[in-house]
Amino acid sequence: MEKPHLLVAYIWVMYSAILFGGREIRAQLLKAGPEFWGLSVKDFASERIPSPLSFWNIDDNMAVRAKLRDRILNAERLLTSQERQDVLEESKEIFRKFELLTISLDEDTNNFNV
Numbered sequence: 001m002e003k004p005h006l007l008v009a010y011i012w013v014m015y016s017a018i019l020f021g022g023r024e025i026r027a028q029l030l031k032a033g034p035e036f037w038g039l040s041v042k043d044f045a046s047e048r049i050p051s052p053l054s055f056w057n058i059d060d061n062m063a064v065r066a067k068l069r070d071r072i073l074n075a076e077r078l079l080t081s082q083e084r085q086d087v088l089e090e091s092k093e094i095f096r097k098f099e100l101l102t103i104s105l106d107e108d109t110n111n112f113n114v
Contacts, residue, residue, distance in 0.1 A: 008076070013095065
């Protein structure tokens with residue numbers, strides 16, 4: 001790999017997208033109600049997360065986030081100013097690609113006839 005420090009950009013951006021985006025998606029799926037999941041109201045209203053969504057549950061979300069952030073900051077101290085700039089530029093490119101993907105998906109679903 002020519003620029004291994006660019007992994008920092010992918011780790012942070014993908015973590016953010018999956019964690020925060022996943023939390024939003026999970027919230028929307030929970031709103032779908034028990035019928036959507038083939039569960040009883042009792043099962044769905046219990047304290048435990050319904051099984052179809054249980055893998056999206058992180059017990060100590062803030063601790064995981066803080067630990068990753070600390071490790072990213074520690075890694076940043078090891079990078080040169082040029083490498084930090086490379087990471088920033090790569091992060092922007094990742095977001096640009098995600099934006100294009102989102103626009104494409106929106107267009108595809110808007111053109112989907114049911």
